Amino acid sequence: xxxxxxxxxxxxxxxxxxxxxxxxxxxxxxxxxxxxxxxxxxxxxxxxxxxxxxxxxxxxxxxxxxxxxxxxxxxxxxxxxxxxxxxxxxxxxxxxxxxxxxxxxxxxxxxxxxxxxxxxxxxxxxxxxxxxxxxxxxxxxxxxxxxxxxxxxxxxxxxxxxxxxxxxxxxxxxxxxxxxxxxxxxxxxxxxxxxxxxxxxxxxxxxxxxxxxxxxxxxxxxxxxxxx
Amino acid sequence: xxxxxxxxxxxxxxxxxxxxxxxxxxxxxxxxxxxxxxxxxxxxxxxxxxxxxxxxxxxxxxxxxxxxxxxxxxxxxxxxxxxxxxxxxxxxxxxxxxxxxxxxxxxxxxxxxxxxxxxxxxxxxxxxxxxxxxxxxxxxxxxxxxxxxxxxxxxxxxxxxxxxxxxxxxxxxxxxxxxxxxxxxxxxxxxxxxxxxxxxxxxxxxxxxxxxxxxxxxxxxxxxxxxxxxxxxxxxxxxxxxxxxxxxxxxxxxxxxxxxxxxxxxxxxxxxxxxxxxxxxxxxxxxxxxxxxxxxxxxxxxxxxxxxxxxxxxxxxxxxxxxxxxxxxxxxxxxxxxxxxxxxxxxxxxxxxxxxxxxxxxxxxxxxxxxxxxxxxxxxxxxxxxxxxxxxxxxxxxxxxxxxxxxxx
Numbered sequence: 001x002x003x004x005x006x007x008x009x010x011x012x013x014x015x016x017x018x019x020x021x022x023x024x025x026x027x028x029x030x031x032x033x034x035x036x037x038x039x040x041x042x043x044x045x046x047x048x049x050x051x052x053x054x055x056x057x058x059x060x061x062x063x064x065x066x067x068x069x070x071x072x073x074x075x076x077x078x079x080x081x082x083x084x085x086x087x088x089x090x091x092x093x094x095x096x097x098x099x100x101x102x103x104x105x106x107x108x109x110x111x112x113x114x115x116x117x118x119x120x121x122x123x124x125x126x127x128x129x130x131x132x133x134x135x136x137x138x139x140x141x142x143x144x145x146x147x148x149x150x151x152x153x154x155x156x157x158x159x160x161x162x163x164x165x166x167x168x169x170x171x172x173x174x175x176x177x178x179x180x181x182x183x184x185x186x187x188x189x190x191x192x193x194x195x196x197x198x199x200x201x202x203x204x205x206x207x208x209x210x211x212x213x214x215x216x217x218x219x220x221x222x223x224x225x226x227x228x
Numbered sequence: 229x230x231x232x233x234x235x236x237x238x239x240x241x242x243x244x245x246x247x248x249x250x251x252x253x254x255x256x257x258x259x260x261x262x263x264x265x266x267x268x269x270x271x272x273x274x275x276x277x278x279x280x281x282x283x284x285x286x287x288x289x290x291x292x293x294x295x296x297x298x299x300x301x302x303x304x305x306x307x308x309x310x311x312x313x314x315x316x317x318x319x320x321x322x323x324x325x326x327x328x329x330x331x332x333x334x335x336x337x338x339x340x341x342x343x344x345x346x347x348x349x350x351x352x353x354x355x356x357x358x359x360x361x362x363x364x365x366x367x368x369x370x371x372x373x374x375x376x377x378x379x380x381x382x383x384x385x386x387x388x389x390x391x392x393x394x395x396x397x398x399x400x401x402x403x404x405x406x407x408x409x410x411x412x413x414x415x416x417x418x419x420x421x422x423x424x425x426x427x428x429x430x431x432x433x434x435x436x437x438x439x440x441x442x443x444x445x446x447x448x449x450x451x452x453x454x455x456x457x458x459x460x461x462x463x464x465x466x467x468x469x470x471x472x473x474x475x476x477x478x479x480x481x482x483x484x485x486x487x488x489x490x491x492x493x494x495x496x497x498x499x500x501x502x503x504x505x506x507x508x509x510x511x512x513x514x515x516x517x518x519x520x521x522x523x524x525x526x527x528x529x530x531x532x533x534x535x536x537x538x539x540x541x542x543x544x545x546x547x548x549x550x551x552x553x554x555x556x557x558x559x560x561x562x563x564x565x566x567x568x569x570x571x572x573x574x575x576x577x578x579x580x581x582x583x584x585x586x587x588x589x590x591x592x593x594x595x596x597x598x599x600x601x602x603x604x605x606x607x608x609x610x611x612x613x614x615x616x617x618x619x620x621x622x623x624x625x626x627x628x629x630x631x632x633x634x635x636x637x
Contacts, residue, residue, distance in 0.1 A: 022305065025531060032527075035300065064305055064306050064309060166307070172595050179603075180594045180604055180609040181609035184590065
């Protein structure tokens with residue numbers, strides 16, 4: 001895979017947790033606005049599409065996970081009880097996103113770009129979901145999702161990466177052959193020796209149960225670099 | 229010509245800026261007790277900081293991302309948060325130590341109790357962070373910090389047995405009356421003092437502040453690869469002076485005055501006054517760097533606007549953090565905590581936090597998505613991997629050694 005095109009990564013296939021989550025958001029004047037704390041996913045004709053970038057504590061804190069995350073979310077909601085929809089994250093519609101390189105660039109100024117009108121599925125809920133196979137066997141967790149451009153110029157989930165470890169813990173070593181240093185590549189390859197990739201058509205996402213059911217087991221290895 | 233000037237200025241600033249209160253105190257302590265037998269630990273630490281500062285500077289120049297951006301992007305929000313809490317606490321502790329160090333240095337000059345000086349130092353540091361231009365702050369304090377070269381002159385004037393010193397450094401022969409565990413403890417402390425995480429936070433964020441691009445990589449490399457080793461040489465000179473003057477008298481260093489004593493012995497009043505100028509500028513410069521680093525790491529984790537290159541109104545959160553950090557540091561020092569003890573703790577805890585900061589730098593500097601064709605070469609990767617293992621060993625060993633040796637007593 002060649003990633004020589006550094007200008008706009010949104011045009012090509014990308015991994016959500018690796019390439020998009022936690023990136024800096026810059027406005028059209030290069031001023032900083034926040035991080036991509038989460039992504040909003042909406043079901044459209046051709047699959048789950050990224051419709052907005054979510055930012056702010058209401059998007060970030062649930063992603064901390066575990067006891068700490070829960071407690072911070074509760075604390076955050078209690079800091080200002082009368083405020084409506086306080087646990088709803090700030091969203092920036094993807095129409096206002098210009099391009100993605102090492103940061104996410106907006107096509108507008110940062111003033112007034114944040115809205116809190118609707119709420120959809122969050123990518124941060126999808127990653128980390130438990131995945132089970134056709135025979136109810138536990139296969140691991142969703143560690144990332146691979147997106148490709150679909151209808152309406154939006155990024156659509158095409159594959160899920162299933163394995164053991166934290167979302168994003170592949171660190172990109174599955175995407176680039178021979179990415180150094182050897183020590184880290186070998187360690188990531190070893191930790192992700194059972195990580196595989198599965199088409200989204202073979203997965204049923206149960207949002208309420210935070211679970212993914214697969215009709216076919218994942219193909220071994222998400223990429224060449226993990227030592228196929 | 230102006231390019232040559234820029235390179236020279238950068239190198240001189242890097243030399244002056246390398247030494248901070250942690251290096252001053254730790255090197256004098258170690259020198260007085262162990263001579264140059266631990267010079268290898270400084271050497272290893274200097275090579276380590278060169279490797280990772282070069283990587284973080286290159287990432288900043290190519291991708292425009294500073295170090296804590298990388299921490300969040302590669303470690304995720306949860307582990308990144310853990311690193312934020314750890315690194316920020318240590319950087320704040322170092323900030324407290326540096327402000328205390330400025331006050332102690334001024335106390336040596338004006339003989340007013342440090343507690344009366346601390347609030348004014350706090351105000352001065354905050355004013356510099358609020359008002360001064362980034363490049364002026366860097367260059368002026370860095371250049372005055374060069375006054376510490378007086379330690380090199382003092383070492384030469386003391387006329388040591390150079391062969392003996394070299395042999396001590398080369399064979400790493402521990403003095404017979406010292407215990408192996410204290411030797412190991414001070415090795416970790418020297419390593420931590422040379423590789424403190426705030427150096428890469430500040431270095432990479434400074435690169436973004438100054439708008440580095442791919443063309444600046446050469447200048448950045450010159451600063452790191454010439455400036456830092458010369459700064460490390462200053463550290464060794466401080467240790468050497470302490471060994472020659474304080475070692476025979478069995479003085480253990482627990483005040484800043486004792487760090488300067490060898491210079492006074494070798495060069496008299498004039499030398500001492502130059503050393504004091506060096507102390508004040510080095511610690512004041514490091515206070516600004518650590519204070520900014522506290523602001524950089526928090527705002528970079530949350531994505532808020534940071535930087536001195538925008539007006540304070542644009543980066544309100546960043547400047548609020550700087551103000552609170554300055555107030556907090558002054559408040560901490562007013563409890564009469566000994567800045568020297570704070571310094572000793574900060575260098576040891578630095579060693580603990582190193583892996584979580586240096587690991588993401590190593591990963592991203594290899595990622596063609598960020599770096600294009602400027603990814604690490606074989607040498608950078610070999611050294612980077614080696615030092616990743618070393619910082620992990622130091623991180624695991626630091627706290628047990630600190631407890632076991634009762635902070636090296």
